[in-house]
Amino acid sequence: MSLFRIENLTYRYGDNTAPALDIPHLVIEEGGIVCLTGANGSGKSTLLSLLAGLLRPTSGRIHYRGDDLTGGPRNLLERMRLDMGVCLQSPYLFRTTVEKNVAFGLTARGVQGVKKTRRTESALRDVGLVDFGKRPYHALSGGEIQRVALARALALDPRVLLLDEPMANVDAATRLLLERILEKLIRTRGITIIISTHDVDQALRLGRHIITLHEGHVVESGLENIFHGSVRKARDGWYFDTGLCRFFVPHQKEDARTAIIPPETILLSLDPMETSARNVLRGKVTGIRMRSGSVEVAVRAGEEFRSRITETSLERLGLRLGMDLYLLIKAEAVRLY
């Protein structure tokens, strides 16, 4: 079952305004980090607020784990909110101490006493602010405010964490720290984190699934063939291992966790030709899609790769579904993040 399923969703900020968001269909699966990217005003924050149940759609449906939030009873929305931790783009701290801020959601859920104290301390430890509990809200830096807001969401032990531009106003060191915290959360708690960011590099570093928005619409990001794994060294060079397949990469970023291969750089061949391309992967055609001016061919070779070719090439190769062929990929064409 998908975590969120969106059908014909629109959202307008005023009656006569253009939709700030217009998404005919979108599915977000459970687990890992999902990144919403796009320029300012593209609808990232609106989408996050809708997913968090803080805004009601103008029209359309949002299903959360199969339940229709938009048409369902109000208590369904409130129940869903209990599953979620949310950090706003510019977090607001209540005018009290750090620990009371972190404990707020627990109080709302009726958690009291030692349990509340323990979970508050644990959340502060997770974000590296163990000794900050007694500090007043106004004695914190921008990065610390961001971490307190994250701790406040983590204290709730959420299944889904929604973070709106959590690293927009923090320095590089805090950004790195926050990224590590998020990755650790994925490893240790197995939750889903949906994060909006205008930093494409960051989205590529973190995201299992990247959703790109442009003026309220989900658009093809142009970022296809995104693979997650690690760079390893072999006798004959450096390669990227996804767990399902491996391919040679340029030796430039040993700590990279994401590899991207532009679809137009992948050559398709019926034979394992001897070329300068270091990667020759055998696969099976799983999809052929006509696009304006080109054809997108999906090939399963451990992972699913997408190659973009011309209609002439499609005819010349006589490609059809289920057919075996070879992918030729230059190591230099692989971009590492």
Added chain:
Amino acid sequence: MEYLLTAITDAFGLILSLDPEVFTITLLSLRVAGTATVLAAVTGIPLAYLVATRDFRGKSALITVFNTLMALPTVVVGLFCYSFLSRKGPLGFLDLLFTPSGIILGDIILAFPLIVGLTIAAVNAVDPRARITAMSLGASPRLVSLTILIEARFGLMAALFNGFGRVVAEVGSAMMLGGNIRGYTRTITTAIALETSKGEFALGMALGIILLTLALMVNFTFRRLQMTSQR
């Protein structure tokens, strides 16, 4: 000038000797003003919260009315209530005229718009993110409201202290609705007015000093609470 010094010396004498009349008048003033402020707050704060947080037709006009009523002349309130509470008035059967409850009624009408107006301003001044943050953390609608009022606590305190300050120091309504009956409805301000007109400066001065001390204590407490709330 000498009579003034004598009056001041006598005034301190009355205060320090815990003169029963001074004591009774002060206690009644505190009781009447305190009760009126609490009743005006209990009804005014929820109303102000609703006005501040809901959108409806005529909202702006209503806020303007409350702001105007903040400066309601005390004698007008006295006159208005008198006409209702007098024997011939529609509420004459309640027998509230010339009783402490009558003074409290007038004081509530004086404090209410002040508390409502200042509370609306205080709630409006709360960062809009406070509501969204509370909601996003799973707060029930009741907890969201409570959180916003807590965030506005400094403004709410100002509303309460201003309301109390207005009613403890007003004379017109208390004189008309209480009748300044000795030992029953005589408050600090009505007593000062009477004693001064009689030429009894010492008692008037003593009560004036007490009133000023009260105002000082209220402001001091307010300042302390303000500093605590900012900590």
